[in-house]
Amino acid sequence: MTTAHQQQASVMRRTDVPAVFEDWPGVRSRWITPPPSTGGWIGGLLAEWELEGAGWADTHPHDEYAFVIEGELHVSCAGVEHVLGRGDTICVPAGQTGRYWAPKYARMLGVWGPNPEGETTEHGECFSLEGMEP
Secondary structure, three states: OOOOOOOOOOOOOOOOOOEEEOOEEEEEEEEOOOOOOOOOEOOOEEEEEEEOOEEEEEEOOOOEEEEEEEEOEEEEEOOEEEEEOOOOEEEEOOOOEEEEEEOOOEEEEEEEOOEOOOOOOOEEEEEOOOOOOO
16 A cells, blocks of 8 residues: 555666767667756766777766676776776766776666765766777
């Protein structure tokens, strides 16, 4: 039995993960939880994202965790490069730029930390892997 004061569980079904930009089909992302609110949020937010022969860089006002579900993910932050495989997790601290790339393919669960003031992300960009060392 439910009352008007009880919150109901909601199920979000996976659909194909769409490209972030049409001209960058190797960078795909979808929100698992509702997307961020412009007014801020106090809990974590979840997203599924994929890189396929492509890279992504961003600088967030909140911590960002990437948990590798499959593939190999390279992450550069504060001048240090990390190579992650299935089951590995990395946290890019608030205010730091994280550069993520997958020479072949990587699928991740992204977790955004709290952002109660609703500060905006400084930048986000796709980048080519051409010229990067293997």
